[in-house]
Amino acid sequence: MSDANIALSDALDETRSPLTFSLEIRGGRTGYRRRPILGDRFLIGSDAVCDLRLDGRLAAPLHCLLRRDGDHLEAERLCDVEMTVNGRSVESATLVAGDTLGVGGVRLIVHSVAVRFDVIRPADGLDSPHFDRSGFQSGSVSERPAAHLVELIERENDRIRDFEDRQRAGAAALLEAVRRSRRPSSGAVAEEATNSSLDAIVKRLDQLAGVLERQSEQHIVPGDHPREAASTLIAAQQEVLDRLTRLARLAAAFTDLSRDSSRRAA
Numbered sequence: 001m002s003d004a005n006i007a008l009s010d011a012l013d014e015t016r017s018p019l020t021f022s023l024e025i026r027g028g029r030t031g032y033r034r035r036p037i038l039g040d041r042f043l044i045g046s047d048a049v050c051d052l053r054l055d056g057r058l059a060a061p062l063h064c065l066l067r068r069d070g071d072h073l074e075a076e077r078l079c080d081v082e083m084t085v086n087g088r089s090v091e092s093a094t095l096v097a098g099d100t101l102g103v104g105g106v107r108l109i110v111h112s113v114a115v116r117f118d119v120i121r122p123a124d125g126l127d128s129p130h131f132d133r134s135g136f137q138s139g140s141v142s143e144r145p146a147a148h149l150v151e152l153i154e155r156e157n158d159r160i161r162d163f164e165d166r167q168r169a170g171a172a173a174l175l176e177a178v179r180r181s182r183r184p185s186s187g188a189v190a191e192e193a194t195n196s197s198l199d200a201i202v203k204r205l206d207q208l209a210g211v212l213e214r215q216s217e218q219h220i221v222p223g224d225h226p227r228e229a230a231s232t233l234i235a236a237q238q239e240v241l242d243r244l245t246r247l248a249r250l251a252a253a254f255t256d257l258s259r260d261s262s263r264r265a266a
Contacts, residue, residue: 019071023052023101024109034111037073042066044103045078052108059104072096073110 021037035052043049045063046056060079067074073095077083084102085093095101097112
């Protein structure tokens with residue numbers, strides 16, 4: 001092995017292992033209690049652009065910013081709402097493993113793990129210019145957790161899209177059923193008032209179907225945490241579907257009333 005390779009290996013051996021940070025969420029409702037800090041900056045707040053989104057009733061849109069600085073994090077408050085570190089109200093602070101950050105009604109416990117990159121010394125002949133390296137793949141070991149996280153997010157987004165498709169299909173089927181029910185049978189004569197009320201119901205159903213479509217687009221935003229987005233979307237769409245169901249029952253009642261009136265008139 002060349003003298004240059006030996007010197008490089010010794011220098012890397014003496015370098016301290018880099019730290020990866022994560023936040024453990026205590027309090028509140030979430031599907032993921034541990035959130036990794038993957039970049040140099042980590043934004044916390046209720047806005048959709050934040051890396052960690054909190055309840056808007058307790059947290060500001062842009063509440064605080066965490067910055068990586070070697071073996072610790074620097075926390076900076078970005079709003080007038082209180083931020084605490086280990087129970088003490090602060091505007092900025094240095095965070096290390098074990099510290100507790102209080103923000104937006106939850107406690108965030110700082111964790112850090114040393115990532116060890118073992119230096120592999122080439123065996124005799126491997127540092128030769130004649131050695132074939134074509135079978136080796138380049139790439140950082142630290143990229144693997146991030147790639148796995150991206151895969152999980154994509155899988156969760158697929159579930160959300162599947163849920164949206166089923167919701168839209170259900171709303172469309174309900175709408176079509178109401179439209180079919182309002183078509184008069186042979187020889188049936190519906191009263192003008194009944195038809196007018198039924199037209200208003202169908203118009204309202206069309207409006208609610210549009211609301212359902214818009215909510216699907218608004219609640220799934222790039223960078224949003226998938227499980228939180230799914231929870232918000234399900235709650236919003238469930239409310240719309242409940243209204244659709246009530247209106248469909250009302251439409252069915254009007255249809256029955258129309259048929260009874262037609263029979264009596266006959």
